[in-house]
Amino acid sequence: MSKITLSGLNKADVLAALYNASKPQGMGFMHYDPKPMTREEADGLLKQTTHFDYLKGRVMKVNLAGDELDTRDYDCDNGQGAAECALAELRSTDDVNSLSIQATHHVNTRKEAENVKANLGEESRVEKSGSDTTFHLGLSDVADKLGPAVDKAVKKRRA
Numbered sequence: 001m002s003k004i005t006l007s008g009l010n011k012a013d014v015l016a017a018l019y020n021a022s023k024p025q026g027m028g029f030m031h032y033d034p035k036p037m038t039r040e041e042a043d044g045l046l047k048q049t050t051h052f053d054y055l056k057g058r059v060m061k062v063n064l065a066g067d068e069l070d071t072r073d074y075d076c077d078n079g080q081g082a083a084e085c086a087l088a089e090l091r092s093t094d095d096v097n098s099l100s101i102q103a104t105h106h107v108n109t110r111k112e113a114e115n116v117k118a119n120l121g122e123e124s125r126v127e128k129s130g131s132d133t134t135f136h137l138g139l140s141d142v143a144d145k146l147g148p149a150v151d152k153a154v155k156k157r158r159a
Contacts, residue, residue: 002070002071002072003068003069003070003071004068004069004071004083004084004087005067005068006064006066006067006068006069006087007067008091009087009090009091010039011042011046011050011064012039012040012042012043012046013039013042013090013094013096014064014069014087014090015037015042015045015046015052015062015064016036016037016038016039016041016042016096016097017086017087017089017090017096017097017101018060018062018074018083018086018087019036019037019042019052019055019056019058019060020036020037020086020096020097020101020102020105021078021082021085021086021089021101021104021105022055022058022059022060022074022077022078022082022105022108023058023059023077023078023105023108023109023111023112024057024058024059024109024112024153025054025058025059025077025112026116026139027142027146028054028057028058028059029057029113029116029146029149029150029153030057030145030146030149031054031056031057032056032057032058032149032153032156033056033057034153034156036096036097036102037096037097038096039096042096046064050063050064050065051063051064051065052064059074059077059078060074061073061074061076061077062074062083069083069087071083071084078108079108082104085100085104086101086104089101109153109154110154113150113153113154116139116146116150117147117150119138119139120139120140120143120146120147121139121140121143122136122138122139122140123138123140124136124137124138124140124141125138
């Protein structure tokens with residue numbers, strides 16, 4: 001599914017539920033905050049903007065300006081159907097940080113931490129194929145700072 005109606009939902013609740021279910025990704029671990037978002041915090045953020053790319057290190061990629069949410073970018077990074085699951089949980093529990101949403105965040109954060117740690121030694125490189133050039137950004141040049149940030153994030157999630 002690529003679009004979900006937001007009809008009947010408070011947009012601050014939508015933002016908080018999506019945030020609470022999302023994971024930090026890559027360099028996002030440098031800014032990761034494990035504290036869940038409340039409706040009140042989300043409401044304050046929505047007074048500033050409706051478009052969120054990364055938020056406190058968590059990958060969001062949503063625009064809450066309209067009555068429908070395009071889920072493609074959120075789902076691309078957080079998992080197929082992730083937005084729909086978070087919003088279905090919100091609709092059924094009226095809780096922006098239900099046990100199910102917490103579990104989703106915890107599992108995906110742990111998996112992403114393992115992925116980042118496994119790729120800390122990867123060098124940046126350029127590949128050329130015909131007229132196409134592809135840049136692969138490695139993590140080796142930031143490993144000394146990113147590695148400890150990932151460790152800290154994992155430790156905070158356990159607490």
